[in-house]
Amino acid sequence: MLEVHDLHVRYGEIAATNGISLTVGDGEIVAVTGANGAGKSSTLNAVAGIVHPTSGSIRFDGQEMAACPSHECIRRGIVQVPEGRKIFGTLTVLENLQLGAYRLGSFQIDSAGVDEVLEQFPILADRLHVPASCLSGGQAQMLALARGLMAQPKLLLLDEPTLGLSPIAADDVFDLIRGLREIGLTILMVEQNVHQTLALADRAYVIEGGCVVLKGDARDVASASGLTSAYLGMADQSERISPSERSSPEEQEIIKTRTAENRDIFQNGNRI
Numbered sequence: 001m002l003e004v005h006d007l008h009v010r011y012g013e014i015a016a017t018n019g020i021s022l023t024v025g026d027g028e029i030v031a032v033t034g035a036n037g038a039g040k041s042s043t044l045n046a047v048a049g050i051v052h053p054t055s056g057s058i059r060f061d062g063q064e065m066a067a068c069p070s071h072e073c074i075r076r077g078i079v080q081v082p083e084g085r086k087i088f089g090t091l092t093v094l095e096n097l098q099l100g101a102y103r104l105g106s107f108q109i110d111s112a113g114v115d116e117v118l119e120q121f122p123i124l125a126d127r128l129h130v131p132a133s134c135l136s137g138g139q140a141q142m143l144a145l146a147r148g149l150m151a152q153p154k155l156l157l158l159d160e161p162t163l164g165l166s167p168i169a170a171d172d173v174f175d176l177i178r179g180l181r182e183i184g185l186t187i188l189m190v191e192q193n194v195h196q197t198l199a200l201a202d203r204a205y206v207i208e209g210g211c212v213v214l215k216g217d218a219r220d221v222a223s224a225s226g227l228t229s230a231y232l233g234m235a236d237q238s239e240r241i242s243p244s245e246r247s248s249p250e251e252q253e254i255i256k257t258r259t260a261e262n263r264d265i266f267q268n269g270n271r272i
């Protein structure tokens with residue numbers, strides 16, 4: 001369904017991704033994980049059309065999307081649930097859900113669309129008419145997910161869906177994502193909660209310094225010897241799996257340079 005090849009995203013001087021390639025097949029849950037600043041959100045935002053890559057290819061259902069604006073990505077069925085939820089606190093739960101149906105060309109007030117989505121989110125069904133600002137963090141994340149589903153996505157992008165949640169609320173979100181897999185949804189998710197994510201996903205990519213340093217079946221990645229160091233941003237090149245795909249010396253050099261570059265830019269305050 002999705003094929004990302006050699007993706008480069010830059011913010012001015014900062015190289016956020018440095019040649020990321022990944023695929024997502026129909027009905028799969030694919031996780032992208034890694035340390036802070038590794039380039040996970042930039043990858044997801046490029047797939048969603050929120051940022052435009054400087055080079056590389058993003059093919060969705062066989063069509064090139066790298067230059068598509070976000071509204072076109074949504075129209076074609078790529079729907080992102082953003083980091084930090086970004087729900088509208090002054091609108092009711094129902095109104096937030098209705099906004100999610102925007103791509104379908106109509107607001108589905110009390111329609112089958114809302115009822116269908118609410119089947120997955122009974123907690124929201126009881127709170128339809130309260131302002132979204134009254135929801136707990138876990139409920140707000142449920143609303144953000146439900147709003148995403150209102151657009152009837154072909155590919156759902158989840159950016160840090162458990163960020164800032166209590167362990168119990170995070171468990172509920174993971175359970176819900178499991179439920180979405182059962183209804184056949186295809187999901188590409190970015191998460192730092194590495195162990196629960198790898199237990200849930202079919203396949204995973206670990207990113208460090210804008211490059212994929214580990215990838216494969218999620219269970220294999222979970223037990224890979226290099227996972228901890230990659231996740232902490234200190235992967236030893238020799239620990240990386242898939243020898244045929246192991247970073248070349250040139251790529252290793254790029255990782256080092258990019259990390260040093262970013263540290264320098266960060267320390268000197270030259271950020272956009």
Ligand code: ATP
Pocket residue numbers: 011014015016017034035036037038039040041042043262271272
């Ligand atoms: P986090 O989990 O902290 O969000 P991440 O793995 O999602 O990290 P990105 O947010 O993609 O990583 O960031 C990758 C790099 O790009 C980092 O060095 C980050 O500081 C930088 N970056 C991200 N967004 C911007 C921006 N708008 N302007 C400048 N630099 C940015």
